[in-house]
Amino acid sequence: MKPIAIAVMIAAATCLLTVNALAAEPIVLGWVGPLSPPGNFSGGQEMQWAVQLGVDEINKAGGLLGRPLKVVYEDTKGQPAEGSAAAVRLITRDKVAAIFGEFHSSVALAEADVAHKQGVPWVGTDVWADKLTALQYPEVFRLAPANSLVYVKVAAWMAEQGFKHVAIIAENTDFGQDGARVVSNILKEKHVDQKLVTIDLNQQDFTPALLRLMSEGAKPDIIQMVVAGQAQYQIVKQACQLGFAPNAKTKMLGSTGLLQKEVWEVDGDCAKHLLVVNIATPKSQWNNKAKAFAAAFQKKYNRAPTGVAMEAYDTLGVVAAAIRKAGSAERKDIIKGLSQISYVGVNGTYSFPATTDPAWAYHQFIDVPFHIIQYTASNQAPSDAPIVYPKKWATTDKLLPAN
């Protein structure tokens, strides 16, 4: 064989090897969320499980753009400083193509700042503070509802139901205070009497504050908790033990943390008649993707996924869809892809319009599905509980126990 032919063959082989190596190089994404105290680690764990389920499915189906997908998980502990440091680590050390996840709004804001400065796409899973998208960073997208998307409707529903005195118990975070502000503004417009109680999430004994609510002024006929995670369990239990709520005279309305099955272990029958906002489509409306996800989650982790898990699974799906749409895992291409996608996930069809009025609508998934359920029997699964809102999905028009 002539030397020139050998050289050509070696060069060709080298090229082939390089191309294969590049093809095998994984696309790396960064996930952020609370996996240890003082963050809401139970919510974070559900999110991480859902994401890993999605990663395994994508890789089993051949990966993204012919490359395997790898997610680096960062525990942000519910602390803004940890979130900020995690985002820097993911960007500089792991060279991630995009960052997604997070449960706490205050932490998300810190991460979004870093992502914005570095030009890295950031997609939020369960972070509600209006400010996050109101900042209108081109890199920041959100699947979770803004507080103004959900709590405006929730407050209006409370007024429609005829509640005259509302107690708002809100955590002292961006999410809690922002949510309380939204609820309060609507109730004011509707001339509904209201009291606000701010709590610290480290708190365990809420009894003095509940006693105060019971004793001062008009007794509330509903308590609206703008509190994430399991701190709500204590509020429910202690209110119930005092004979305050939930009962015929005073209803209780909480958020997604109350959808975990542990609510029955901690609160027992006190959880019966709780009203809970569920950020998901009801089971009767699930598409095939949602059914498959719920079955796979149940099989792998031996528990039903909550709306938070569905959001987490969809967040990964959205980022993957943006990469496919862009045909590239370059950060700027993913941002472009996110701005253009229309992705069918388990919880809806996602798109992120660049609307700037109202400010929080920027890169915000607008058609967030949500409904309010009421537990009516002990150990009831959220999917079996009657739906009281919205009308299009409602399975009952009566709140229990009747007044």
Place this chain on the structure above:
Amino acid sequence: MTYFMLLTVNGLVIGLIYALMAAGLTLVFSVLKVVNFGHGSFYMLGGYAAYYAIGLLGVPPLVGVFIAMVALFLFGVAIEWLALQPMYTGKVERKDEYAIIVTFGLTILLTNLALVVFGPFSKSPPAFLQGTFIAGPLILPYDRLIAAAVAVVLLVALAWFLARTSLGQALDAVSQSRESAAVIGINPKRMYTVAFGLGSALAGGAGALIAPIFALSPNMGELPGVQAFIIIVLGGMGSVSGSIIGGILLGVVQGLGVGFLPDPNRALAYTQAFGALLLIFVLLVRPTGLFGRAHTRLE
């Protein structure tokens, strides 16, 4: 008046649990001259120990509390033997710093280990007794009533043990002077082990008593751990009776503070601030705390 009484009774109940935990911390400090930053984690482990004792052995909840205390006593003994004994054998030069690092590290280790072993989701043992005690205007869940009663029994038993038994007096002797105690035949190292075990058992008992009232989570000991430090300074470092009075006082002041602060919105979020204010006030009036006495360093 009813409102004031309800707040006071609730504060008293919570204060008694605080006192039980703080008494254990005081005992450890008094005898070993070590501030155990891991005390909150022992409280958490006590709660889980009771939970699993009740669930796996099928014992009644109050027996679960007893089992948790025994388990935490043994755990405390093991930790003292493994982690703290190097301080007394001349292997450690900077004993105070060593104690801080070891006990602080312990709390991080145990919290994260609990997250892995017990999982991230809340757990709760069954109630001591379902229902609520109602007498006129007084409303008190039976769980709280029973926890407070058991805490009183344990605190009285502790006071009796320290004052009336030879082992209790030996602990007191070591707390006053390790060398003098050794001269009269008391083995200080053994007393260190006993004190650390007892302190851990008291923390575990407090955690087991609170478990049905609140819920179990790996970080449940963080806030009570901080409260316990406030209480032992408030009551006077090294004074068991001071920690009991301090615990009750803290619980009542926090409850009344939340109930009567003019701004109802912020009152609950300021709970810890009421404790801090109480501490500042007491230290201004009595710099050694309510029942404080002068102390020697670890000899």
